[in-house]
Each structure stands twice: as C-alpha cells, then as structure tokens.
Amino acid sequence: MTRYERLADDIEAAVRRGVFAAGERIPSVRRASEQHGVSIKTVLHAYALLESRGVIESRPQSGFFVREAMRAPAGGAANATATGPANGASGAATKRRPSRPVPPAAAPVDVSRLVLSTLRTIGAQDAVPLGSPYPDPSLYPWRRINQYANAIARRHASWNLIDDLPPGNPELIRQIARRYAENGMPVDPEEIVVTVGATEAINLSLQAVAKPGDTVAVESPTYYAMLHAIERLGMRAIEVSTHPETGLDLEALERVLKRQKVAACMVMPNFQNPLGFCMPDERKQQLVALAAAHEMPVIENDVYQELYFGQTRPTSLKHFDTRGLVLHCASFSKSLSASYRIGWAMPGRYRAQVEKLKFLNTLTTPSVPQVALADYLRHDGYDRHLRRVRRFYRQQARLMRAAVQRFFPAGTRTSDPQGGYVLWVELPESVDSMRLYQAALARGITIGPGYMFSMRNDFHHYIRLNYSYPWTAQTEAALKTLGDLVAQMA
Amino acid sequence: MTRYERLADDIEAAVRRGVFAAGERIPSVRRASEQHGVSIKTVLHAYALLESRGVIESRPQSGFFVREAMRAPAGGAANATATGPANGASGAATKRRPSRPVPPAAAPVDVSRLVLSTLRTIGAQDAVPLGSPYPDPSLYPWRRINQYANAIARRHASWNLIDDLPPGNPELIRQIARRYAENGMPVDPEEIVVTVGATEAINLSLQAVAKPGDTVAVESPTYYAMLHAIERLGMRAIEVSTHPETGLDLEALERVLKRQKVAACMVMPNFQNPLGFCMPDERKQQLVALAAAHEMPVIENDVYQELYFGQTRPTSLKHFDTRGLVLHCASFSKSLSASYRIGWAMPGRYRAQVEKLKFLNTLTTPSVPQVALADYLRHDGYDRHLRRVRRFYRQQARLMRAAVQRFFPAGTRTSDPQGGYVLWVELPESVDSMRLYQAALARGITIGPGYMFSMRNDFHHYIRLNYSYPWTAQTEAALKTLGDLVAQMA
Numbered sequence: 001m002t003r004y005e006r007l008a009d010d011i012e013a014a015v016r017r018g019v020f021a022a023g024e025r026i027p028s029v030r031r032a033s034e035q036h037g038v039s040i041k042t043v044l045h046a047y048a049l050l051e052s053r054g055v056i057e058s059r060p061q062s063g064f065f066v067r068e069a070m071r072a073p074a075g076g077a078a079n080a081t082a083t084g085p086a087n088g089a090s091g092a093a094t095k096r097r098p099s100r101p102v103p104p105a106a107a108p109v110d111v112s113r114l115v116l117s118t119l120r121t122i123g124a125q126d127a128v129p130l131g132s133p134y135p136d137p138s139l140y141p142w143r144r145i146n147q148y149a150n151a152i153a154r155r156h157a158s159w160n161l162i163d164d165l166p167p168g169n170p171e172l173i174r175q176i177a178r179r180y181a182e183n184g185m186p187v188d189p190e191e192i193v194v195t196v197g198a199t200e201a202i203n204l205s206l207q208a209v210a211k212p213g214d215t216v217a218v219e220s221p222t223y224y225a226m227l228h229a230i231e232r233l234g235m236r237a238i239e240v241s242t243h244p245e246t247g248l249d250l251e252a253l254e255r256v257l258k259r260q261k262v263a264a265c266m267v268m269p270n271f272q273n274p275l276g277f278c279m280p281d282e283r284k285q286q287l288v289a290l291a292a293a294h295e296m297p298v299i300e301n302d303v304y305q306e307l308y309f310g311q312t313r314p315t316s317l318k319h320f321d322t323r324g325l326v327l328h329c330a331s332f333s334k335s336l337s338a339s340y341r342i343g344w345a346m347p348g349r350y351r352a353q354v355e356k357l358k359f360l361n362t363l364t365t366p367s368v369p370q371v372a373l374a375d376y377l378r379h380d381g382y383d384r385h386l387r388r389v390r391r392f393y394r395q396q397a398r399l400m401r402a403a404v405q406r407f408f409p410a411g412t413r414t415s416d417p418q419g420g421y422v423l424w425v426e427l428p429e430s431v432d433s434m435r436l437y438q439a440a441l442a443r444g445i446t447i448g449p450g451y452m453f454s455m456r457n458d459f460h461h462y463i464r465l466n467y468s469y470p471w472t473a474q475t476e477a478a479l480k481t482l483g484d485l486v487a488q489m490a
Numbered sequence: 491m492t493r494y495e496r497l498a499d500d501i502e503a504a505v506r507r508g509v510f511a512a513g514e515r516i517p518s519v520r521r522a523s524e525q526h527g528v529s530i531k532t533v534l535h536a537y538a539l540l541e542s543r544g545v546i547e548s549r550p551q552s553g554f555f556v557r558e559a560m561r562a563p564a565g566g567a568a569n570a571t572a573t574g575p576a577n578g579a580s581g582a583a584t585k586r587r588p589s590r591p592v593p594p595a596a597a598p599v600d601v602s603r604l605v606l607s608t609l610r611t612i613g614a615q616d617a618v619p620l621g622s623p624y625p626d627p628s629l630y631p632w633r634r635i636n637q638y639a640n641a642i643a644r645r646h647a648s649w650n651l652i653d654d655l656p657p658g659n660p661e662l663i664r665q666i667a668r669r670y671a672e673n674g675m676p677v678d679p680e681e682i683v684v685t686v687g688a689t690e691a692i693n694l695s696l697q698a699v700a701k702p703g704d705t706v707a708v709e710s711p712t713y714y715a716m717l718h719a720i721e722r723l724g725m726r727a728i729e730v731s732t733h734p735e736t737g738l739d740l741e742a743l744e745r746v747l748k749r750q751k752v753a754a755c756m757v758m759p760n761f762q763n764p765l766g767f768c769m770p771d772e773r774k775q776q777l778v779a780l781a782a783a784h785e786m787p788v789i790e791n792d793v794y795q796e797l798y799f800g801q802t803r804p805t806s807l808k809h810f811d812t813r814g815l816v817l818h819c820a821s822f823s824k825s826l827s828a829s830y831r832i833g834w835a836m837p838g839r840y841r842a843q844v845e846k847l848k849f850l851n852t853l854t855t856p857s858v859p860q861v862a863l864a865d866y867l868r869h870d871g872y873d874r875h876l877r878r879v880r881r882f883y884r885q886q887a888r889l890m891r892a893a894v895q896r897f898f899p900a901g902t903r904t905s906d907p908q909g910g911y912v913l914w915v916e917l918p919e920s921v922d923s924m925r926l927y928q929a930a931l932a933r934g935i936t937i938g939p940g941y942m943f944s945m946r947n948d949f950h951h952y953i954r955l956n957y958s959y960p961w962t963a964q965t966e967a968a969l970k971t972l973g974d975l976v977a978q979m980a
Contacts, residue, residue, distance in 0.1 A: 116849050119655055137648040146643030146858070153636030158627040159829040165609055196686055196852040203851060212702050212724065228850045234702065339649040339857040359606050360718045361693060362686040366856050367829040368636070 004045035007036055010457045011046065012055050013432075020066045021113075026056060027455075028063055034238060036456060112228045115452050118437070122446045128469075128478035131437075131446030133273070134338055135421055135468040139392065141376070141385055142337050148379075149372035164367045166358045168194025168344070172374040176344055179377065183313045191346045193355045194365050197338075198303045201329035201345035201354075203229050204361060206264065208353040209297040209327065210235055214263035217256060219248050221424075221453035221462070223273040223301060226266045238262065239456060244415050244424070247272065247279035250286050257294050264297045270314045271304035274424040274453055274464040276417030278314050288320040297350065299327045303343075306335040306386050308419040309394040324349030332373060334420075335386060340369040393421050393468065400467035403476060407483030409490050421468035422448075427461045428490040436463065439485050445478045494535035497526055500947045501536065502545050503922075505556050511603075512558050516546060519554075524728060526946060602718045605942050608927075612936045618959075618968035621927075621936030623763070624828055625911055625958040629882065631866070631875055632827050638869075639862035654857045656848045658684025658834070662864040666834055669867065673803045681836045683845045684855050687828075688793045691819035691835035691844075693719050694851060696754065698843040699787040699817065700725055704753035707746060709738050711914075711943035711952070713763040713791060716756045728752065729946055734905050734914070737762065737769035740776050747784050754787045760804045761794035764914040764943055764954040766907030768804050778810040787840065789817045793833075796825040796876050798909040799884040814839030822863055824910075825876060830859040883911050883958065890957040893966060897973030899980050911958035912938075917951045918980040926953065929975050935968045 011026065020026050032043045047064055050056045056064045122132045167173060167190075177189035195201040202225060210216055212234035218226050220239035230237045238256060241249045248267055256262060267287070269279035279287075291298045300317045308314055318328040327350055331343030342365065347354040358364075376382065397417050404414050404425055411428035427433070433449035440447055448466075450459030469475065501516065516522075522533045537554055540546045546554045612622045657663060657680075667679035685691040692715060700706055702724035708716050710729035720727045728746060731739045738757055746752060757777070759769035769777075781788045790807045798804055808818040817840055821833030832855065837844040848854075866872065887907050894904050894915055901918035917923070923939035930937055938956075940949030959965065 112846055112850055116655075116846065119652060122652055132652065134651055137650050140648065142646075142648045143643065146640070149858075150636070150640040150643065153633065153640065156632075158630065158632045159827075160627050161624055161828040162609060162612055162622065164829070166606075196856075199853040200851065207722075225850075232697075232847065232850045337649075338651040339654070341852065341854070341856045356602060356606065357722065360602055360715075360722045361690065362831070362852060363689040364831070366686075366831045366859060368639075369856060369858075 003038060004042045004049065007032075007038060007042060007046040008049040008053075010036075011050060012053065014457075015055055015066050022066050022068045024066050026064050026066060031236060034236065112224070112231065114449070115224050115228075118446065118448065118452070121441055128445045128474060130465045130478065130482075131448045132466045132468075133422075133448065134466075135334060136470070137338065139389055139468070140337050141380070142339070144380060145337055145340070145372050145376050148375040149368050152368055152371050152375065159367050161364060161367065164370060165364050166193060166355045168192070168365060169367065169370040169374060171378075172342070172370045173344075175374045175377040179382075185316060185319050187318075187346060191348070191351050193345045193347065193351065193358055194370060195329075195331075195343045195345055195358060196362055196365055197333055197341045198301060198329050198331035198343040199225055200358070200361065201331070201343045202226070202266070202299060202301060203232075204354050204357040205299045205327040205329055205345055205347055205350070206230070206235070206266070207233060207357055208347060208350040209299070210263035215260060217253060217262050217265040219267055219272065220456065221274055221450070221459050222266070223268055224452045226268075226301070227455060229266075235263070237455060239454060242272070242275065243277070244275050245277050246283055247275075247277050248283075248287065250283065250290060253287075254290060257290070257296070262294070262296055264299055265291065266299040266301065267317070268301040268304075269317055270302055271307060271417065271419035273304070273420065274415075274422055274448070274462075276415045276420055276422060276424060278308070278310075278418040281315055284315060284317050285320050288317055288326065291325050292323050295325070297325050297327060297348075299329065302328060302330045303334050304420040305330060307390060307393060307421065309390060309397070310418065314419075318346060318348075321348065327354070335389070336373065336376070336382070340373065341365070342369055342373050390419075393419075396421065396467040396471065397423065399471050400465060400479075403479040404465070404483075407480045409483065409487040411490065412486065421466060423465045423467055425463050425465060427463065427486050429461050431461045431486055431489045433460055433463050436482075436485055436489060439489075440482055443481055443485075445481060447482065493528060494532045494539065497522075497528060497532060497536040498539040498543075500526075501540060502543065504947075505545055512556050514556050516554050516556060521726065524726065602714070602721065604939070605714050605718075608936065608938065608942065611931055618935045618964060620955045620968065620972075621938045622956045622958075623912075623938070624956075625824060626960070627828065629879055629958065630827050631870070632829070634870060635827055635830070635862050635866050638865040639858050642858055642861050642865065649857050651854060651857065654860060655854050656683060656845045658682070658855060659857065659860040659864060661868075662832070662860045663834075665864045665867040669872075675806060675809050677808075677836060681838070681841050683835045683837065683841065683848055684860060685821075685833045685835055685848060686852055686855055687823055687831045688791060688819050688821035688833040689715055690848070690851065691821070691833045692716070692756070692789060692791060693722075694844050694847040695789045695817040695819055695835055695837055695840070696720070696725070696756070697723060697847055698837060698840040699789070700753035705750060707743060707752050707755040709757055709762065710946065711764055711940070711949050712756070713758055714942045716758075716791070717945060719756075725753070727945060729944060732762070732765065733767070734765050735767050736773055737765075737767050738773075738777065740773065740780060743777075744780060747780070747786070752784070752786055754789060755781065756789040756791065757807070758791040758794075759807055760792055761797060761907065761909035763794070763910065764905075764912055764938070764952075766905045766910055766912060766914060768798070768800075768908040771805055774805060774807050775810050778807055778816065781815050782813050785815070787815050787817060787838075789819065792818060792820045793824050794910040795820060797880060797883060797911065799880060799887070800908065804909075808836060808838075811838065817844070825879070826863065826866070826872070830863065831855070832859055832863050880909075883909075886911065886957040886961065887913065889961050890955060890969075893969040894955070894973070897970045899973065899977040901980065902976065911956060913955045913957055915953050915955060917953065917976050919951050921951045921976055921979045923950055923953050926972075926975055926979060929979075930972060933971055933975075935971060937972065 029043045033040045057067050058064050122129050173189050173192045177187050180187045206229045215236045215238050216230050217238050217240050219242040240253050302316050318326045326348055328346040345354050400423050401414050413426040415424040437449045448464030450462030453459055519533045523530045547557050548554050612619050663679050663682045667677050670677045696719045705726045705728050706720050707728050707730050709732040730743050792806050808816045816838055818836040835844050890913050891904050903916040905914035927939045938954030940952030
C-alpha cells in the first residue's frame with residue numbers, strides 16, 4: 001500500500017467513526033501534511049482518492065468537506081446505538097441537543113467533540129468510570145472545605161466582588177506561594193494569577209504568547225486540553241514524540257525548532273496525562289535551556305505536582321527558569337476539589353498579559369471558593385490528606401497494571417505511572433480504541449480512547465484507564481470484560 | 491484647525507493621559523481611519539505630524555509606537571501620583587505589579603487597561619464608589635444563598651464534577667427557563683448554557699459567530715466588556731451612534747451593513763450601561779428584522795433585565811427572534827449575587843458551538859453556586875427581593891439626577907435611566923473626564939470616565955455615576971466636590 005493510500009484509509013476510517021461529521025471540514029492540505037508528517041503531494045493524492053471514493057468533496061475557496069451521505073454507520077461516538085446501559089447514556093446526550101439546525105463546526109480536527117461526548121457517557125450513571133479524567137471525588141475533603149465556606153459566609157453580611165479582582169484573593173495567593181516555598185520552590189506571590197481551574201490558566205497563557213496561525217509544539221500523546229486550546233485559538237499544533245519514561249524528545253523538538261518558527265511549547269513534565277512519566281531533572285533543565293536559546297515560551301501544565309509516588313515533590317520547569325519564559329499552570333482540582341474550579345498561573349514575563357486576559361475572560365474567579373481554599377490551606381491537614389491520597393493511588397496503580405496484565409491478551413503493554421491516577425495501555429495494533437470504546441460502553445464501561453490524545457492516528461490502539469476509584473469486584477469484572485473484548489478484536 | 495491637526499491633538503492628548511503607554515503600539519492607519527471616521531490620508535498626515543512632534547515613531551513592519559520619552563507626566567491612569575486617599579489606592583495597584591520586565595502589550599486600543607485600573611482604585615478603600623460598575627453588594631440576599639450552599643454541602647459527602655458539565659446543572663437550567671416563562675418569554679431549557687458570569691457568555695457568543703479580523707458593530711457609547719471581547723479576539727469594532735432614549739440608531743446600522751460585511755452586532759437593549767435607556771419594542775423588532783435580512787447574528791447583553799423601573803419586565807430581542815440569530819446573554823450578578831459568577835447564554839442556532847467553547851474555556855462552572863442559586867430560585871422570595879431593589883434604585887436615580895442638577899455647572903446634562911443603577915452625565919465639552927477622574931481620585935472619589943465606553947474620542951466629557959449605594963451626607967458631599975471640580979475645569 002502506498003503512503004497516500006494509507007493516509008486516505010486513515011481519514012476514511014476517521015469519518016466512519018464519526019471523528020469528522022458529515023458536512024464538516026477536514027484539515028487543510030497543509031495542515032494534514034504537518035499532522036501526518038507527509039508531503040503536500042501525498043496529501044493531495046490522498047484527498048483526490050477520497051473524492052473519487054465519495055468520502056469527501058472539495059468546495060471552492062473553502063476546503064475539503066465530509067460528504068453528507070458519509071455519516072458514520074453507528075453515528076459516531078456521540079450517537080452510539082449500542083444497547084444496555086449505554087442506551088441511557090447516549091439517549092441523555094441526544095436529548096440535550098438543541099432542536100434548531102446547527103451549521104457545521106469550523107474546527108478542522110474536533111478532538112474536543114470526542115472528549116465531551118466521552119465525558120457525557122461517563123456522567124450518565126456509568127457503572128465503571130475507567131474512562132473518566134477526574135479523580136474519584138469521594139477521596140477529597142470536600143465537606144471540610146465547605147465548612148470553611150460556610151464560616152466565611154456567616155462572618156460576612158455581603159461580599160464585594162472588587163476585593164477579589166484579578167490577580168485574585170490575596171490570602172489565597174499567599175497560601176499558594178507558601179506551599180511552593182515549603183516544597184523548595186520559592187515563588188513571587190505577585191506573579192500568581194488565580195483562574196477558573198487550570199483549564200483557564202492554560203488558555204490564557206497560550207493566548208498571551210501566541211496568536212492565530214502560530215505553530216505550537218505539544219507532546220505526543222498529549223493531554224487533550226492542550227490540543228483544545230490550540231484548536232480553539234486557531235493555532236497549529238505540531239506533535240513531538242514523547243517517551244513514556246523520560247518525556248518530550250528534546251532532540252526531536254530541537255530539529256523542529258531549527259526547521260520552523262514555534263511560538264510556544266506546551267508540556268506536562270510531571271505525571272503526564274496520559275503517560276504518567278516524570279521528566280528527569282536534567283531533561284527539564286535541558287528543555288528550559290532550549291527554550292531560552294530560542295526565546296520560546298513554555299507552558300507548563302503541573303496539575304499533578306502533588307500526586308507523586310516517590311519521596312518528594314518533583315521539580316517544576318519553573319524552578320529552572322531564570323528568563324521568565326515558563327508559564328506555570330496548576331490547580332487544586334486533582335489534589336483538593338475539582339468542583340470549586342480554582343487554578344492559577346505563574347506566567348513569568350507574561351504575567352501582565354495573563355492577568356489582563358483573566359479579567360477579560362471571566363472577570364474574576366468566584367470569591368467564596370477562593371477564600372475557603374485559603375482557609376483550608378492555612379489551618380488544615382493538607383499534607384496528611386495528600387499522603388493518604390498518594391499512598392492510595394500508588395497501590396491502585398499496581399492493582400490496575402496487574403489486572404491488565406492478567407486479563408488482556410498478549411501484545412498488551414502498560415505505562416508505569418510515577419504519580420497521578422491514570423494508566424496508559426497499548427493494545428495489539430489491530431485493535432481500534434474507538435470500536436473498543438463503543439463495545440465497552442454497551443456493557444456499561446467507559447475508557448479513554450487513544451484518539452483523544454493526538455490529532456495523528458498514532459494512538460488508535462491505545463486507551464487510558466482511571467484507577468482512582470476503590471478497587472472492587474466490579475472493577476475486576478470490568479477489566480476482564482475489557483480484556484475479552486480486546487482479545488476478540490486483536 | 492484642519493482635520494488632521496485635530497486628530498493629531500486628540501491622539502497626543504490620549505498619550506499624555508496614559509491611554510497609550512510609552513512603547514505601546516497605537517492603532518494602525520486603517521483602524522484609526524475607521525475609528526475616527528476620517529480618510530486614510532488624514533490619518534497618515536496626523537501620524538506624520540505626531541512623528542515630527544516626537545510623540546510617536548514608526549517601526550518598519552510593525553506600525554506606530556508611542557516613544558519612550560512620551561510617558562504621561564502624571565504617569566497615566568494606573569499611576570496617579572495624587573495625594574490623599576488616592577495615594578494608597580495607586581500605591582496598592584503599583585505594588586501588585588510584577589518585578590520582571592514586561593514587553594509592551596499588543597492590543598491597539600487598550601480600553602481594558604483603563605477599566606481595570608479604575609476598578610483597582612475603587613477596590614482600594616474608596617470612600618464613595620461612584621465609579622463602580624457593580625451594585626452595592628449589601629442589598630443582595632448573599633447570606634440566604636449561602637445558607638442554601640451550606641445545606642447542599644451538608645447533604646452530599648462529595649461532589650462529582652461530571653454531573654454539572656456544560657451545558658450546566660440541570661436544575662439551575664430549569665429554574666432559569668421557568669423564570670423567563672413567568673415573564674412571558676417561553677424558552678427552550680435545552681438552549682441554555684451556564685457560564686462564569688455574563689462576561690464569559692458574551693466572550694463565547696462572540697467567538698461562536700465571528701473570527702479574528704471580522705468587523706463587529708457595537709453601540710456608541712457601549713458597555714466596555716463588549717469592546718474588550720472584540721479587542722481580545724482580534725476583531726474590529728465599528729461604533730454605531732446610539733440614542734440616549736431609543737438606543738441603537740438602526741438607520742445608521744443599516745447604512746453600515748450596506749457598505750460592508752459585519753460579522754455580528756452586540757447590543758444591550760434593556761437599561762444599557764451607561765445610557766440606561768430601554769429600546770422600544772418596535773425598535774427591537776426592527777433590529778431583529780434587520781439582522782435577519784442580513785443573516786447577521788446579534789449578541790444581546792440583557793444583564794439588567796430584572797432591574798426595571800416600569801410595571802413589567804421589558805421584552806428581550808430574543809423574544810422577537812424566529813431565526814435563531816439572537817445570542818441572548820444574562821446573569822444573576824446584578825439581581826442576586828455577583829461574587830458567585832453565574833451567568834448563561836441562550837445562543838439560538840449557535841448553541842452547540844457555545845456549549846463546546848464553554849467546555850474548552852473553563853471546563854465547567856463551579857457546582858455549589860449553581861445548585862445554591864437553583865435552590866434559592868425554587869424556594870425563596872426572589873420576586874420580593876427584586877421589587878425592593880427596583881423601588882430602591884428608582885428612588886436613587888431621582889436623588890442622583892437631582893444632586894447633579896444642583897451641584898454641577900450649567901451645560902451639564904444627565905440621562906434618564908429606565909432601569910439599572912448607573913447615570914450617564916454629559917459635562918461641558920471643555921472638561922476632560924480623565925483629568926476629572928484623577929482630580930476626584932485625589933479626593934477619595936471615583937467616577938467612570940467616558941473614555942471607557944468608546945474607542946473614539948466622542949465621550950471625553952462624559953462620566954458614569956453609580957447610584958446603587960445608600961444616599962448619605964458623604965454621597966452628597968462627594969457630588970458637591972465633583973461639581974466644583976467640573977466648574978473649575980469648564
């Protein structure tokens with residue numbers, strides 16, 4: 001099979017799986033060439049072949065679009081027609097849709113649609129939420145934080161929004177800075193900007209350093225919110241291969257930087273989602289030096305920093321940054337409470353821009369959650385809580401790896417997470433994770449299909465599993481079912 | 491004085507006031523031509539004159555920049571060196587800035603910087619916050635809502651983020667829809683997307699319908715968050731003159747639509763900030779019809795809908811929209827609590843895009859505030875609370891108008907607000923609102939300078955006053971001081 005035939009097959013498969021919907025635009029020739037690492041000519045050949053097959057059509061001045069007749073047979077991820085518990089799930093998702101006609105979305109590669117529909121199916125009474133990106137909320141001191149919230153509310157007859165305008169509540173900022181200092185990383189409290197979760201911090205950071213049309217380097221596989229941010233702001237992602245134990249391939253990044261202008265790099269050096277590695281200190285230093293040599297801002301997503309399995313908290317890229325080029329983003333969502341939506345950015349030399357963008361994006365972060373978290377951090381057993389969580393996740397990681405090894409067929413490999421609560425599983429190459437996702441959903445089990453973590457097709461036979469939920473007979477049974485499905489598909 | 495000399499004077503004055511900071515780029519020739527309604531040639535002449543005066547310099551490939559030596563004598567709005575209470579205010583603002591060097595911002599017209607610095611000075615123990623855009627928080631049932639929040643927290647041992655993913659908490663969405671229905675506007679609950687305040691709703695709506703480089707029509711004067719959204723997304727604002735009693739000049743808008751492509755229109759038909767008018771129903775219908783004829787989406791900011799002085803709630807543009815072209819944005823920030831940051835969008839045919847953008851922007855809106863507001867709306871005296879607020883604001887509007895008429899010199903005129911809590915004041919034309927702002931700040935009084943509400947220089951002699959705070963001898967004294975300052979400057 002020639003290269004362009006293989007590319008055509010990949011795109012056709014994506015259309016049939018619903019990754020690209022009928023009427024939706026597929027990536028431009030230039031973009032596809034970048035994404036798949038093939039020449040413009042190869043893409044043009046592949047697109048011509050797809051046109052002749054009736055899969056896509058070209059529209060003058062607009063690009064290539066999926067033909068209306070090419071709706072995926074099973075309706076794609078959002079419309080799974082499976083029976084059993086999944087029926088309720090997809091039924092709920094369908095019911096939520098507006099009755100009015102909606103024009104086709106403009107986004108070329110719609111990873112976010114896949115992610116959102118996956119989250120919805122998890123929300124709809126999923127028995128075994130292996131596909132969830134969030135930790136089991138029952139492990140977190142939600143009630144304790146709420147008690148602080150209540151105390152604050154009782155102390156004040158009213159609350160003036162103005163007091164917590166960006167950069168954010170001063171006491172919360174002080175507590176965040178103190179926490180870094182205690183972990184051996186002194187930070188300037190005046191650099192911190194409080195945000196609505198790390199999601200907003202990442203979005204604002206990216207917007208502060210790059211503009212539409214710019215190219216941004218990401219890990220491959222990468223945490224999909226990185227791809228979302230790039231997609232949404234009309235930028236181009238260039239995926240750099242990433243080692244499951246040492247992280248971003250710095251030599252590959254350097255080659256990219258020599259070849260083209262890269263506006264920013266987005267990485268997750270600690271317990272990367274989905275791979276779970278911790279980038280060694282010397283690699284972190286090298287990355288920061290490389291960024292400095294190219295005057296390239298680095299957006300560091302460090303949301304798992306507190307969930308390490310080793311003895312001490314790993315260093316952040318920020319720690320090695322003397323030039324103000326690292327925009328460090330983090331949150332309490334993985335360590336204290338996701339539903340409060342408190343994150344922050346330390347954007348180095350881009351601090352003024354990020355603060356202003358925060359003001360423009362959501363005005364300010366809700367007040368009581370900011371103050372309640374500050375009170376919790378000042379008074380309560382954050383370290384004790386974290387020690388318990390770390391111990392638990394470390395043990396759960398072992399259980400999950402063992403279960404995959406026991407139930408999945410030969411040719412399956414897993415990551416070896418050094419922190420966090422997700423496992424990355426490589427299945428035999430013939431297994432399509434989207435088909436597995438749908439088959440599993442029909443049995444009340446969700447998984448994170450590899451397609452979410454890249455715009456290339458490299459991870460079609462990978463899945464991400466969440467091990468934050470207590471291990472039960474049901475978990476065990478779900479993994480056995482998954483293993484059987486994989487064996488049938490292999 | 492020729493036209494280009496007048497333009498040069500205006501820009502130089504803006505630089506001296508700190509509207510454009512040293513090293514910052516000023517609007518491109520094309521943009522300045524649009525903003526000021528003059529020819530490209532006039533702008534080129536004006537810029538050449540400013541270069542010869544040493545005010546700006548041109549940089550090849552980059553545009554025109556304020557020269558480093560041109561720092562405003564008093565340091566501009568953010569750095570007022572006034573004595574008295576203002577010293578503490580500007581000192582606090584200065585202290586918050588990062589110590590690292592910050593490259594000049596890219597935004598051509600930085601209305602947001604002026605707004606943010608105004609808000610900061612208000613936050614810093616302002617004695618008389620006439621410049622605040624927010625209602626006096628003491629009038630709102632903050633404690634009651636917090637009691638609901640506490641009850642929710644006690645009922646649940648933990649909270650699963652997934653249940654409130656976009657579009658938002660189902661019960662809150664139901665309560666919002668019910669409220670519209672009770673006011674004679676049946677809406678489809680499935681159209682509602684919960685956001686972090688109306689600010690996020692407006693940002694996402696604009697991003698759903700227009701792209702960087704597009705032109706967006708706004709009222710003039712307009713609520714500055716509209717300008718912020720346009721500025722931030724790299725779009726161009728075209729300001730359409732707006733009548734203080736009937737709102738947007740539809741004939742002027744139609745002329746613009748005939749002349750050029752307009753991607754969207756952003757309006758505030760009910761109790762516009764700063765003018766306070768309520769657009770008559772037939773004008774609302776005409777605007778919706780005009781939008782339909784041009785297939786132009788309309789972003790309707792309706793945050794003051796509940797704060798009417800008349801007998802019934804005014805209609806929304808949305809009410810007349812049969813084509814799904816109106817993206818209706820609102821929040822509870824003006825009617826229940828601003829610090830909870832709960833807003834929503836009803837984006838018509840753009841609903842799917844807005845929901846997706848919400849997911850990408852901040853993932854989800856904090857859970858407890860959503861549920862607490864839903865509980866309050868279901869059980870408590872929202873209507874009783876609103877009747878009290880409306881009566882109070884109506885009376886306050888009368889007091890504020892009377893005080894301005896008494897204390898301000900001849901040539902001063904005020905708006906006649908039909909709802910909301912702000913008064914728009916036209917001063918004698920020789921009075922510069924930015925100079926007045928700084929002089930007032932030195933006496934512990936804030937105002938909203940007219941510059942915030944337009945990118946043109948049309949409102950340099952206008953100010954906005956907040957009348958939501960209870961009327962006291964101090965308020966009276968502040969208005970007398972303001973009136974004296976205006977008289978000195980007139």
